[in-house]
Structures are given as structure tokens and as C-alpha cells.
Amino acid sequence: MNSMLWPTYDAPGDLTAIEAVPLTDRGLPESTYSLLSRAASLWPDRVAVSVLPDAARWEQPAERTFRELLADVHRVANLLHGLGVDRGDAVALLSPNCDELVTATLAAQLAGIAAPINPGLSPDHITQLLNRSGARVLVAAGPELDPGVWQTAREIASRGEVDALLVLRPTAGDGAAEPLAAIGDVRLGYLSAMAQDEPAFGFAGVEPTGSDLAAVFHTGGTTGTPKLAAHTHANEVSDAWMIAANGLLDEASTVFAALPLFHVNALVVTVLSPLFKGQRVVWAGPQGYRDADLYGCFWRLVERYRIAAMSSVPTVYALLAGCPVDADITSLRFALVGASPLPQAVRESFETHTGVALVEGYGLTEATCASARSFPYAPRPGAVGQRLPYQQVKTVEISASGEWVDLPHGAVGILAIKGPTVFPGYVTGRSSEGRLLLDGLGKLRDGWLDTGDLARIDADGFVHLAGRAKDLIIRGGHNIDPALIEDALLSHPDVTAAQAVGRPDPHAGEVPVAFVTVAPGATATAAELRDWARANVAEQAAAPKSVTVLEAMPVTDVGKPYKPALRAEATRDAVVAALAGVDEVAEVRGLVEDGGVVAEIEATTGLEEALVKDALGSFPIAWRLASRT
Template sequence: MTTDLLWPRYAVPTDLTTIEAVPLRDRGLPESTYALLTRAARMWPDRLALTILPDGARWRQPLQRSFSELLDDVHRYANLLHHLGVRRHDAVALMAPNCADLIPATLAAQLAGIAAPINAAQSPQHIAELLRRSGARVLVTAGPELAPETWEAAHQIAVSRKVDAVLVLRPTGAAGAPADLPEVDGVRIGYLSAMSADIDSSDFIGDPPRGFDVAALFHTGGTTGVPKLAAHTHDNEVADAWMLAANSSWDSDSVVFAALPLFHVNALMVTLLAPLFKGQGVVWAGPLGYRDPILSSEFWKIVTHYRIASMSAVPTVYAALAQRPVDADISTLRFAMVGASPLPTALIEKFQDHTGVPLLEGYGLTEATCASARSFPDAPRPGSVGVRMPYQQVKVVRVRDDGTWDDLPTGATGVLAISGPTVFAGYVAGHDEYGPVLDGMGRLVDGWLDTGDLARIDSDGFIYLVGRAKDVIIRGGHNIDPAVVEDVLLDHPQVTAVSAVGRPDAHAGEVPVAYVTVVADADITARELQAWASERVPERAAAPKAVTILPALPVTAVGKLYKLALRADATRRELEHALATVVGIDTIQASVEDGSILATVEIDGPAGEPTVKAILDRYAINWKVTVRT
């Protein structure tokens, strides 16, 4: 593996041509995430790999691990999993906030079997279903000291015999005797550190994974219905990690800051696997991540102290940091990355003007492992999420009703499709003697992935996202990009965050409405903001019919704006207005059901039922009426 082949120049978009002149298979990438880790431990055994902060208040008291120590931990934990019966095609569920032991436990799960991270914030029913779909019989989870609510959920899983073993994690740097753990007949329960203490750490006792083996099962979204499990192979993860690490702005001295939860692909790929390629140190936030208020207040001091060179976060984090005074020397911070959702131009400008740090947009999704497009500091293209990454191909297509695709020309808007070595192997549809049975479930067509995102690609290859196909506001057959409304409102000096969605309308199908948060001392009203936006949107159809000020916009566990919740709220508000004069209405609700909005109207008796149904029929929504007797 030569340095020249492994690290071509990758600083501007035009470098892609030269990079791809060498086939990816000739670049000598490690065969698996385990091989990637062993390479790092061999090349930089004593270099600092991990600096884990216990929490925001104790950021000066981290626990630290070198690359060789990290490999020892991974060997020890993987060998424990092997002793517990985990083999190559067996999943290991991991349900805990970030802490020192979760990092090597995740890598160990990929070494001994398949890692299946779970967001503990989901409902017990969803967690149980994800365990069933993954087939995991071993659960690595937070203990009572680290996350009491997560531990309680894990204990209930053990009591219900959904797993055979529960390996419990303590907080980073925990001192003193741990809390006693209850016994459950037929289920082995113990602290991971104690159960692995006497296990050999010199090597892995099982068969190491190969490139085509499944490395991880990531649940997609988790905000509606029961999330699907997307399968990543070791080839997928190593290739995408290399594409990220190949960035010429990253060198071996670049310290990376990590605070997103490890059940999200961004945390695994951008801040764990990619740094292994060049031996970069990573500073990990505590269990609350960016949601830790003390971490946020101390953030710029942390950047200075640890000489952070880059960071990865979601838009809501940068919106908050753009409001926080820069009270330290942050000259080491070369760039910040964002890619969870399209970022309004106004927010980019606010952050960069406030900090002087370039904010680089990217694009990716779980089904393409993580990252598929990136921006460049020296080749800005406002409004774009960048150009495709090496060895990945992109195009825009029209999806016909029968499921077939038509490729669209340069500049046309359609569904973004991706092909290449990072496209996932499929969703888990079942299990057989060879492990998970995978199915593209309509997302894969001849090796191309239907992203579900609307986009256009210009003549230079820059990708412009129009939005999720389901997020586009369709007013009387006219497509409205929510970003048109959001960008205008973000230009208002008292607005800190915006999300525009479609509200049901009896005449136009949908009309745009906006939800905003404002600065603490704001004196602006919702009506004034509506007027502000209406005067400035580029087209009359995009003028918001209403603006609602909220204390905070709803977000998912990883900080993505949760537009479905806002669409549900907009639906409820519209129906409350439409049904205001109907006698006998008891409650009006709108909820998210399997990715769509369901409106439910409860009435006190059958007399008003025909009137209610006649009004609801005017809207293109799912609804039901229940009669109280």
C-alpha cells in the first residue's frame, strides 16, 4: 500500500478525474474496519487516538486511549462476544449514549459479528422490533449510572427474554464500585469492563471479517413507523471512510471533534473510521453530546484547549453556535462539516461571519453508507451541497408510476440517484442460516440507489437539493421548495431557525406555512414575520399563509429538523379553523402514522358526523371520525 496510491490530491472538484484514473481496487484499502484499525495501531501505536470527555463540566478531565490501547480494548471485547456465541453473521445490539467503552464495543461488534446500534429514545415497541429484525441476542447497553432510562428499557428487554446476554456500560472515567445489577433467569447480565477484564487482548480468537461481510445494521430515521435496518458491508464502510479521509485539508495532525451519537452513521464514519486512516486523534463529547448546555457554553474554549481542526454537526448545532460569543482563540479550526439536511444560505453566512470558520456542506444518507457529496473551501458554490465523492456516480431521474426510470438532462430537477461502492447491500428482510436476508425494497435499480431526494445537477457536477420528495409543498400543482421560505425568514435579524411545511388547503391542496424560533429578547410578532416573508419571497405562491413562533423546533435524536411533526401541527390547526362552527366537536388531533399524517376528529354524538365528514372530504389528507357514545 503506497502513500501515493492511498493519498492522491483531493482539494478541488477537478481532482476527481485524476483520482478515478486509478481503479479503487488498486488503491490497497484495508479489507475491513478491523483491518483499518490494526493498520492504525501498527503505524501509530503510541499516538493518541481517543480523548473522551466525561461530560461538559469535566472537559479538562478526559479519559485517553492510544491506537494500540484501542486495539487491545477491541480485541478484549470482541473475544468476550465470541465466548458468548457471537459469530460472523450474528448481530450485537448497542444501545447507549456515547461513552469511553461504547467506541471500542462498536468496533468489537463489527469484528466478532455485526454491529446494530439502536437509538434508545425510540418507543419500547420500536426497540423490541429492531432487536427482532436484527436477530441480536446480545445487547450492549448503558447502565444505571450512565443513563437510567436506557438501563430500565434494557432491563425490561432482559426480563422479557428478548436477548441472552446484557453487557452494561459505565460512565466515562467512572470511579468506585458500580451499582449492583439485578439477576434475570436465563440471561447473563454483567458489566462489560468486568466481564472482559481477564480476556486476552493480543489478538481476535475468531475469523476476521472480509470485505463482503455485513459490518453494521443501521436503522433509518426512526421518526415514523418502525425504522428499516440498512445493511453496510465492510467494503461499504472502508470505501466511504477513505473517501472522507482523502480530503487534502485533513492531515495526521488534524484533531477531530465528535459529539453526534454512535447510532448515527455520521458519528461512525466521519469521526471514528475516517480518522483511523491518517492516525488522527478524536475528541469525543460526553453522553449528551451537543445537547449538553455546559459543553455548548464552553465549546470555543474546548476548541482552543484541544486544538480542534474540524468538527461535524447538524444544522441546529451551527444555528446555536452562531449565537454564542467566540470567547477563545479558535484559529486551529480549519473547517466545520454539515450534511444532515440542506443548510439555508443565511445560516451559513451567519456562522461564517460570526466565527470566521468555513462551513462546508455535504450530502449523504444511510443507504449510501454516509457521505456521497462534499463541498470545497476553495471552490464555493452557494446553494449547493457539493460534488460527488470519488468513485460514486450521481444522476437525476424521473420515476414513472410503474417504477421505471428516465434519466434527466443536466440542470433538470428530479430524484437523485447514486451508484458506486458505498451503496448499501439492502434492508434486512429476514434471516437464514447464512445471516441477514437483504432486499433493496424498491430503492435499488440496476445498482443505482433511489435517494428519495429531489435535486438538480449543474454542468460542473454540483448538486443542488430541492428537498425530500415528500417535503415539497405542492400548491395547486405548483411545486414550492420550502427553502425559498426558510431562507427569507432566516434573513430576519431576530429569527434563529426556520422550518417551512405544507398545510392542507381545501382549494389548493397545500399552502406554505412556517415555524420559527427567535432570539431571547425578540419583539417581533408572528404576523410581522409573515408580512416580512411575503414581501421578500421570490414568487407569490411561496408567501407563507401563516408563521408560528415556537420555543424550539422539533428535531430527531440526531438534531435533524422533524418536519413531519410540524406538518401534523399545521394539519391540526387548519382543521380546528375549518371545524370551528361545528357543534359537538370534542377533540381534533393529527399524528404521524407510518410516514404520513392522520387526522382524527372525535365528536360527542352521531348528529354532527355527516357535516364533519363533508368538511374533511375537502382535504387531500388521511382522516377518521370517532363518535363518543
């Protein structure tokens, strides 16, 4: 194995030796296209992707070698180039996962810029993202693959928002494709049929360089306006290498993928990173981990394909911990977990049930994907992982005037990241030449990224999260912008103020809840306002579980909304519900401490701590017992 490309990286102590060699000397491919081309050159006849049509047909995948994958990417990229897609042009992708979506995503990065969009968003929200990216070509799920997404794509195209609509069929689709009714002057057709006669042995346009944009991913942020975080090819290749550099997986390893491709984890961890070592990726069907049938066959699937690694969110591992292990799963060396806090009870139940280590990680879209990971054989309790090679981390205190003050190891502050994976900025518009304009919007300072997360960092570079300074609600790994909920509630004539926060949940990590104040004499009830919000939010995942009417919103000394107090109240409510049958509990308080929330449980004598631990173990909650005297 090439020691320059693959240094020893098995334990926390390896970091110093790795960074003694500059990253520029590692010989990384310049672009995601170069990375794919390298894989096709080294392992042309090895299976690259095995895509399941759905969980019921888990033994009938559609498979392509690295040579075939590259040829298909060439065809689609040449089609996009012929449609006028240039280096600075975005191609929007709106579809659940399927075999063709993997190709289309890589081809969009070769011909122009990939702009994946969550198909669960409302048509208006999708249109905003299209307009922000400037995409005039839309690749979308067709009527056979997802009728709902197809209807949305047709509606958008009929309004003149795109010039071309390229349609995806289901993986291993049988029979003739359903005819597509014309949509005005929009160029319309099935992607595979339109691309089949395009050149397969090269790209007709200009190949991307490391500094060119590869993708723009939408991210939550703190306002209702869509924010598109841009990634360069160098961002994605370097982060994919940092993930692949671990010594736990070799060229013969197989990776399982089921997260949606509009999420950076799916792209970087399960598309790009395996290309470095020629690893096979087995993709779940279009519903991914949301396919209930997947859990009935999951362990047999692991045995059938000799899965060595997988990546998901805590909710999935909680479900798998309850699935009987009915197969030989000794091939599964570790399972990556991230996107939301990992409850200790979920870790314990999954690892005890399967014997497979959960490897926690941390990252965010603005730093491409991953910035820290843990080690299965060198646990660091309470940490989400050690910083990845060539990424610097620190904590800072940001003053009222915006000045940054660096904090020492062990001090809690805003987590900041610097290095080759930090994004160049958010898309703010287009230049007169049609290029995307980028701006850090206050998140970048001298190359450092303000993550908005509170953390402390120990002397070995391990990151210990201590809460979120930003307000995103993370439901099962899905980012929910609270402004979506707040705007929906503020559209009700009785509501005078609205704030949405996450309430701890044993299954989803967090679920959205809202707090409102209403006008004097208003008659709307909390239940009516909850139903109003559910009917008016832009995406169903953001529908609040509850709405609470307050006399006044908590505010800071300068009159700004104080969400930590609301998160504390939501946490108190979750704990009260979980301990409803415990007679010894006298009172539960939600407290804000060091920027985080702690549930303080006041109990009469006789309450056993083990009982509380059992009741709250699956919740991502910090709690403590206090005796009532």
C-alpha cells in the first residue's frame, strides 16, 4: 500500500506523524472526477456499486463496475454539456436514491456543479433553492420512481423555472418507460435514454480543477431564507481522503449506504470515500433507512454482501438493536454514527446486541462533512471524536462587538474549524458572467469557520460537544430550520410571537415544539395553533409536536429571544412525561447551565438512580438527581 497516500492511522497518537507530511505531498486526486477516473483505472472490473431496487428485493441488486460507472458518468456529463451546462452552472437533483442518481450526481460535478435538493421540501422552497443556485437543468424522479416528486418537478417545470427536465427511472426498472407528456418548451426526457448515445470514453468539456466548485448543499441556518453552502472539489476530495485514511477498512471491504444523497454524509462518506480504495458500496432502495422492510432482512443483508462498515444516525441504531441477529455479521467491523447526539443507552444496547462498535463522528456541511471521529478500540467517553488530520480546531469566545478570543484546552466556547475542508462560503447570487457569488456571511474569519456549536477540546484534539449555540432542530439527523415553524405560526392572526425549539425524544433525538404568545382577547387554543402550524409549514418533518401558549417570551437583558430557556422547558416536559409513573419524583426543573440544558429531578427518599437511568437512557438529556429535604 502506498505509504504516502495511506499513512498509519489507527489510533489517536498517529495524528502527529501524519501531519508531519504536508497534505499537498500526499498525492490526492485534484477533483472528484479525477478520483473516479483513478478508481476505474486501478480496479476497472471490480464492482463499484450494488443498488437494491427496494428492501424486498435485497438479493437482486443492479451492479456496475468502476469502468462501467465512469462510462455512464461520461455519457451523462456529455449530455449536460450539450444542454449548455458549463463549469459554473448548477444542475439540480431532486430524487430519492436510485442507481441513476449516483451517476447523475457525479456527472453534474464533472460538467458543472451538483445542487442536490431534499425532495421532501415544499414546491415553493424547492423553487427558492433552484433560483438561488441558478440551475436551469433539473434531474428528477419520474412517475415510476416517485409520483409525488414527479408531480412537484412537473409543476416547477410548467412555471418556466427550468429549461430541461431529465427524468430518473427506478433501479432495475422493468419494461418500457411511461410516456412523458410535453411541458411547453422544456427539454424533457428520460436521462438514460437521452444519454445512451453520448460518448462514453471521455468528457467533451473542460475538466474541473481543485478550486472549482463541485456542489452546493442547502443547509438549515437561522433564517427562513434557503442557504446554499458551496464545496470545492478540493474540499470534497480532502475530506473523503481523511475518512478513507483509517486502517480499519481495506480494498476488499464493502460499505453499506442508505442515507439520502441530498445529504453530505451520503456523498462524501459513501460515494467519494470508497473510491479511494476501490471499495464496493451496497445502496439501499429509495426509502433508505425509512423502509420498514429493511429491518427484517438487515442482518442477512450484512452477511450476503459481507458489509464491513455502515453510516447512519442514532435512531437507526436504536431500531437495529431490537432486530434479532439472524445471520453471520462478523464482517461488520464498525458502524459510523453522527448528525445528532448519541444517547449512551443506544450505544450500550446496540453494541451489546451486535458486538459491533459504534464509531461516533462530528461534522457540518460548512466543513464539507466530517471534522472529527472516534476510534473503536480507543474510546474517549463523552467525546464525539478526535479532529481529523489537517483540520485545526479551537474554541473561542465571541464578544458583543464580534471579537474572537481564543480559549485554552478544556474551556467551553464556540467551536471553530480551519483547514482544507472549510467551505468558501454561501451562495449569495450570480455575477454578470453567470458565476456563483460566495460570502461567508459572518461564519468565516481568517480561514476559521464558526460552527455555532459549543464545545471543549482536550489536549489530544478530542471534541466534547456542550450544546448548540445555533438554533437548528435536529430530528433523526435531519436539520429543521425553526424559522419554518415560527413563520407558519406568525401567519395566524392571533399569534404575536413564536419560537420553535427541539424537545428531546428517545427515537428521533429531537422533535420540534413551539411556544407562542397571543393577542389580548385571542381565542385560539394551543391545539388549534398546533394544527395551524402543521398545515402551513413548508416541510412535514417540521410540523411541531406541540404548541404552548405563554404569557410572555423569555428574553435576554437586551430584549433578544432567549431560546435556551425554552429548550430547558421542553426538556423538562420530556422528562416529566418519561417519569410519569414514578411516585418518588416530586418535581422536575429544566436548567440552563454553561449554555447547555440540564434536567434536575427532585425526588423523595427511596428513588433509585438506576430506575431514572432506565427511563431516560434513550434520551439525549443531561440530568441529575436532587434529594428533597
